[in-house]
Amino acid sequence: MAKKIDVHTHLYPRSYMEVLVKHCKSPKFLKVGDNKYRMQEGDTIMGHIDGAEEIDPDVRAQAIPKLGLDAQVISTPLPGAERFEKSMTVETQELINNELAATCKKYPKVMPRFLCSLSWKDVDASLKEMKRAKGMGAVGILCPSNVHGRAISDPEFEPIFKQAAELGMPFVVHPSVPLTAEAQNINGLPWQLFGFTFDTTMATIGCVYKGYIEKYPGLTFMVCHTGGTIPFLAFRISNSYKKYAETYKGAKDWMKMDKPLTEYLKKIMFDNCQYWGPSFRCAYELVGAEGLYLGTDYPHRAGGDWGAAGFIEAQPWLNDKEKEMIMGGNVMRVMNFKI
Numbered sequence: 001m002a003k004k005i006d007v008h009t010h011l012y013p014r015s016y017m018e019v020l021v022k023h024c025k026s027p028k029f030l031k032v033g034d035n036k037y038r039m040q041e042g043d044t045i046m047g048h049i050d051g052a053e054e055i056d057p058d059v060r061a062q063a064i065p066k067l068g069l070d071a072q073v074i075s076t077p078l079p080g081a082e083r084f085e086k087s088m089t090v091e092t093q094e095l096i097n098n099e100l101a102a103t104c105k106k107y108p109k110v111m112p113r114f115l116c117s118l119s120w121k122d123v124d125a126s127l128k129e130m131k132r133a134k135g136m137g138a139v140g141i142l143c144p145s146n147v148h149g150r151a152i153s154d155p156e157f158e159p160i161f162k163q164a165a166e167l168g169m170p171f172v173v174h175p176s177v178p179l180t181a182e183a184q185n186i187n188g189l190p191w192q193l194f195g196f197t198f199d200t201t202m203a204t205i206g207c208v209y210k211g212y213i214e215k216y217p218g219l220t221f222m223v224c225h226t227g228g229t230i231p232f233l234a235f236r237i238s239n240s241y242k243k244y245a246e247t248y249k250g251a252k253d254w255m256k257m258d259k260p261l262t263e264y265l266k267k268i269m270f271d272n273c274q275y276w277g278p279s280f281r282c283a284y285e286l287v288g289a290e291g292l293y294l295g296t297d298y299p300h301r302a303g304g305d306w307g308a309a310g311f312i313e314a315q316p317w318l319n320d321k322e323k324e325m326i327m328g329g330n331v332m333r334v335m336n337f338k339i
């Protein structure tokens with residue numbers, strides 16, 4: 001039987017919620033009921049915590065088998081430690097990672113591993129924390145789509161990617177407060193729609209253009225929501241790299257690469273979390289079954305009914321071996337653990 005391991009799923013430990021409510025200014029967290037919170041940036045509501053299963057590990061442990069899953073690799077995404085004042089980011093990364101590690105220790109069957117959070121704003125502390133978190137059971141890094149308004153591909157953060165490649169810890173690229181927030185509001189659209197998906201697309205492709213996949217062969221990007229728009233825009237991403245290298249002012253920071261850029265895009269991994277068969281098929285055509293993995297976005301509202309395993313099972317163009325890889329085999333391979 002294929003193991004079903006969810007890698008796009010979130011837990012906000014209660015002690016972290018208290019810190020968020022008290023200290024996080026962007027976005028703000030408001031307690032609106034028992035186990036209910038609202039995430040708000042300016043006057044835009046951009047996220048919800050709807051129940052105890054998102055906060056309480058004991059409740060979560062009961063919920064996982066009911067989702068038809070064997071295990072979840074848990075993470076605390078937006079906002080991560082990087083959204084705090086720099087002076088608070090180090091204690092915050094440790095708080096999140098300690099809590100997630102303790103949950104994994106308590107429930108090793110259903111929550112065997114976690115993705116660590118990093119300060120980012122303090123690069124040296126991030127490098128140390130990455131190693132500490134790995135020692136506590138972290139198998140990857142929850143990578144925000146921007147570092148509080150700065151590109152993740154800013155040269156200051158490059159040592160984080162270099163070390164992660166050496167340690168074999170993939171980056172799971174997840175939305176933060178989107179850089180295109182204003183554009184969403186001009187169009188009257190919720191940020192979850194294009195803001196989140198474009199932000200992860202831009203963050204990842206920024207790293208690709210700067211040559212990170214070429215320079216660091218051990219580096220793995222796993223991009224939430226079926227890669228934002230990466231599979232669909234693969235040709236344009238590759239073509240723009242070639243056609244605007246001479247004239248675009250930002251191109252001075254691009255690395256010169258001779259291989260077609262699509263060769264690097266084929267090394268990126270994508271979850272099923274757009275829940276639309278043709279989109280998932282598009283990702284499959286780019287990376288094959290070995291580049292796909294299961295993600296629910298549970299318990300966030302955007303994840304729909306979180307039936308990721310059923311969704312993968314229902315795709316008629318996947319054979320049984322491929323489904324087994326996507327359900328859990330690929331993740332155990334790239335994150336180097338077994339259940």
Ligand SMILES: [Zn+2]
Pocket residue numbers: 008009010077174224297300
């Ligand atoms: Zn998510």
